[in-house]
Amino acid sequence: MARTTKEVGSVVEALKDLEDGACIMVSGFGLSGNPEALIEGVLAGGKRGLTLISNNAGSIGEGLATWLRAGIVARVICSYVGNNEDLQRAMDDGTVEVQITPQGTFVERMRAAGAGIPAFYTPTGVGTLMAKGKETRIFDGRSFLLEHALHADFALIRAHRADPFGNVRFYRTSQNFAPAMASAARITVVEAEEVVDLGDIDADDVHLPGAFVQRVVHVPEHRDLIEIRTTRSAGT
């Protein structure tokens, strides 16, 4: 019997039920390892009032910064703003509500959501502004903060290779937040550079099992912008 495939024919189909006000996780570290076609697809889809959960929410006007420029984002949860001028401006103008979360807490909140754990205690942020309004508890003489799971409607992730069940293999440091996001979202869409047949990714080589994935879209070409090109000759 033929197995059901999760591969869809287009980005439009992959995002068909994404509505105004949706909460969307997007993988990538700055502009590295971005699901570029899905990011463009959401922008083209014209939905607004989005909650964006992403480590950097774009950079130097590219990637997710295009969502900020288009004014389709109401709220951002991220760990780092840095050189993201669009996010900086949106914060200053008060047009986007920004919640900054320590990066390890950020990813663990998504991992917890995907693992069926509603909250957890972490040592990160104890005694800092991050602890404001949060429960603190002492274990073995050390203080920990209670942090809650972070869920989403959609996770848009970038993969090197995927199969029709949604088994995924990542490449180098573009893995970053993708597995945690995939587990934490109701609908995970994988943007794969290669789509291969079932069995072509060896069982031992699957980074993200298909159970965490709902849709796969094949996007062979990417811009893959480099934010900070450092080389050995020029490096300091």
Add this chain to the structure above:
Amino acid sequence: MAHRAAQEIAPGSVVNLGIGLPTLVADVLPPDADVWLQSENGLLGMGPFPHEGEEDPQLINAGKQTVTLVPGASTFDSATSFAMIRGGHVDLAIMGAMQVAPNGDLANWSVPGGRTIGVGGAMDLAAGARRLVVVMRHQARDGSHKLVTTCTYPLTALGVVSRIITELGVFDPAEHHFSVVELAPGVTLGEVEARTGAPTR
């Protein structure tokens, strides 16, 4: 400072270098250094910058710079990376700082009234690394103290700093004062005291 900081690295250890001054530590390490550099975006075994033309946009460090892998390197997801950090599997973190207090408190992510930069992985690294060494200029550009009695900037973590390396020397937080471990060549204790915002001896 970078050379002195490199001496803090024990053979075979797992080390995370923060953005800014600490990055310079990598440049003074010999190519065959017995160290595993960790980058919190999901990399253990970070090598030097690539040769021109060999940059890989999907192989970067947490500063978003293009990097390379050393033989034995691994790449992994962010949850694993922060399990490594928070779970005490990173032997040493070398970070920059805005303020450090004698009780080991660290402030290095936000200036009151300044631009919001975000915290990145700094709080996790500060809370989780087994040992935290700060490498920084002894004073801020405007001459204000960075070694202070009490941190007035937003804190990154409480009581976590083991050692501070500046252009004036090496100092250890000792609860109510900074203990002088070494003075840089030509630097006197009097000069250090004048440029430090907390008791130093």
